[in-house]
Amino acid sequence: VTELRVLPLAGLPEVREGDDLGALIAATAELEDDDVVVVAQKIVSKAEGRVVRLADVEPSRKAVELAADQDPRKLEVVLRQARRIVRERPPLVIAETRHGFVCASAGVDASNAPELGMLVLLPEDPDASAALIRDRLAALTGRVVGVLVTDSFGRAWRQGTTDVAIGAAGMEVLVDVRGVRDRVGYELHATTIAVADEIAGAAELVMGKVEGVPGAIVRGLRLSGEGRARDLVMPRARDLFR
């Protein structure tokens, strides 16, 4: 790599349910082959109508218990999105989603919702969401790009969130340098690099949370391949932190 450029995806309109995100991006961005187009989960979920109205939610007893000073209906939505609760310190819940991602509130978020009283859920199948955007971009622009759908996740042991990939299409997400030897002759073990997550984080640096830049273009890599973000989930048998 000689140089990497990270360009904000600016000028997109407010996204509504049913919007064709690929078409919106194609209309505003000048894409090149091998670009990685990074799209914030929030606008993908909105386009897909992955939104819940709090008024429609009846909280369970467990949700009331977890809610502390917060709205128990939000906790109810979190519980329904969770396959497993990993840690709870009410009202904070770290949960494993049905996709296998471990994150706060099972990815359920009130900020950036379309209206007050609404919660945004993660896409049902974020890899499929990424693939759809990629296909639309190919059809509309003729460019062969990688696409990542990203969200901000906390980490164990470290402060602050970093953006990670929850959906991917048309690119490698893990680059394996095992078996490669360094100059002295040592094998570089344990070095599978989660490039998709590093790209997601790089994109976040130009996106920000409030400026209304819901994506970025990362230019200068060549990662064509068939990786999916679900490959980033640690398989149960190898997971030391279940």
Add this chain to the structure above:
Amino acid sequence: VTELRVLPLAGLPEVREGDDLGALIAATAELEDDDVVVVAQKIVSKAEGRVVRLADVEPSRKAVELAADQDPRKLEVVLRQARRIVRERPPLVIAETRHGFVCASAGVDASNAPELGMLVLLPEDPDASAALIRDRLAALTGRVVGVLVTDSFGRAWRQGTTDVAIGAAGMEVLVDVRGVRDRVGYELHATTIAVADEIAGAAELVMGKVEGVPGAIVRGLRLSGEGRARDLVMPRARDLFR
């Protein structure tokens, strides 16, 4: 941010104990004010002589127990660098270092060591290492930059490593957007962004593990401040994963 550029720090000579890293970087890179200069931990440790010769190490009983099919002397070095063992599945050890970082082998690494039979340790005080490089760069180039010292860490629940900041100087490492309200009026809670880790990951994308590019310049951010990488360690009281 209008655009972020990530430039590989190429052309550095092989680093030896006692080398002045700031001077080596100043001689090869064209810096600008507000650049973030990212330096791989491995060359910082080498310059600081943070190297152990396996031949000088006598393994303890615990080290033999943890080693499985690996060299018990390496496990002994890991145990000495660890404040606490977080998980063990011999020969894999996840440990908390004296700095508070949780990572594989307490940051002890054989790859990219100066010679076979040597292990490289993390710097004693990576924030101080970053500050020293920053001061040398300021003195030699007149440029006011941020500096990160980075290493590749695994993550709980996710596959692959991402580079994170273990040392920092002259820049914010966490950007707090709590209290900021989105368009609909929701407060963006829980959104302290670990920008230093995102920058570290972005830099890794141009560094690679074997091409001999031990750093990068990240250009286009304005993060001047006094953050330190130790601020990225989750305080014990808030850590749900101890």
